[in-house]
Amino acid sequence: MNSNDYAQIANIKAYRATRDFYKMRAFESSDFLALLVAVGCNPKDKNHYKALWILELVAEERIALLFPYLDEFCHTLSQFTLDPAVRPASKICLFLVAKKGVPLHPSHEEKIIEGCLDFILREAKVATIAYALRALFRLGEKHPWVHDELRLLLSREWNNPSPGMRFVLKETLQRLAKK
Numbered sequence: 001m002n003s004n005d006y007a008q009i010a011n012i013k014a015y016r017a018t019r020d021f022y023k024m025r026a027f028e029s030s031d032f033l034a035l036l037v038a039v040g041c042n043p044k045d046k047n048h049y050k051a052l053w054i055l056e057l058v059a060e061e062r063i064a065l066l067f068p069y070l071d072e073f074c075h076t077l078s079q080f081t082l083d084p085a086v087r088p089a090s091k092i093c094l095f096l097v098a099k100k101g102v103p104l105h106p107s108h109e110e111k112i113i114e115g116c117l118d119f120i121l122r123e124a125k126v127a128t129i130a131y132a133l134r135a136l137f138r139l140g141e142k143h144p145w146v147h148d149e150l151r152l153l154l155s156r157e158w159n160n161p162s163p164g165m166r167f168v169l170k171e172t173l174q175r176l177a178k179k
Contacts, residue, residue: 002031002035005031005032005035006035006039006047008022009022009035009036009039009047009050009051009054010047010050012047012050012053012054014053019053019054019057020057022036022054023054023057023058023061026054026055026058026065027058027061027062027065033058033065034069035051036051036054036055036058037051037055037066037069037072037073039051040052040054040055040073041069041072041073041075041076042076043076043079043080043081043082043085048080048082048085049082049084049085049088050084052080052084052085052088052089052092053084053088055088055092056088056091056092059091059092059095059096060091060095063095063096063099063102064101066092066096067102067103070096070103070104070105070108071108073092074107074108074111074112074115075111077089077093077111077112077114077115078111078114078115078118080115081122083124083125083128086119086124086128087124087125087127087128087131089115089119090115090116090119090124090127090128090129090131090132090135091127091131093112093115093116093131093132093135094131094132094134094135094138096108096112096135097109097112097135097138097139098134098135098138109139109142109143112135112139113136113139113143113146115132116132116133116135116136117132117136117149117153119132120132120133120136120153121153126162126164126165126168129165129168130164130168133150133168133172134172136149136150137150137172137175137176140179147176147179150172150176151173151176154169154172154173154176
């Protein structure tokens with residue numbers, strides 16, 4: 001591990017311009033991308049969420065760069081617990097299931113389903129739940145039991161949901177009703 005590169009990851013701030021800079025760096029350097037994945041997929045590393053911030057942007061623009069790391073990401077998914085980590089992880093999941101040409105193996109899909117359900121059951125923040133629900137809805141088109149599970153999850157009582165959460169729940173229930 002390049003200690004200078006790791007120090008840069010450790011010092012990343014959430015500013016979009018900073019994250020874009022490191023995204024471009026990941027596009028240009030496979031070694032830096034590999035380091036981002038190694039740090040991002042290590043929930044014991046105190047900076048893992050910062051690496052996930054960058055990996056989310058990489059996934060949004062060039063998902064194929066993450067193909068060699070699908071096993072590692074999917075295996076680690078259910079271990080993410082910090083709010084700053086679960087939001088980008090759930091968004092990466094959405095990109096993985098929504099973009100065409102992603103070579104997801106059934107074991108990857110299983111881990112994504114498991115991870116996204118965990119995020120919802122833990123009652124993560126609204127954005128995380130929204131991305132997880134959308135990813136699960138997409139996977140439910142291939143695995144109908146996932147839609148059944150979503151219906152069950154969304155029918156439960158939500159403690160005082162925020163307006164954003166009410167919107168996400170309503171949107172998902174409407175989409176499920178059309179299935």
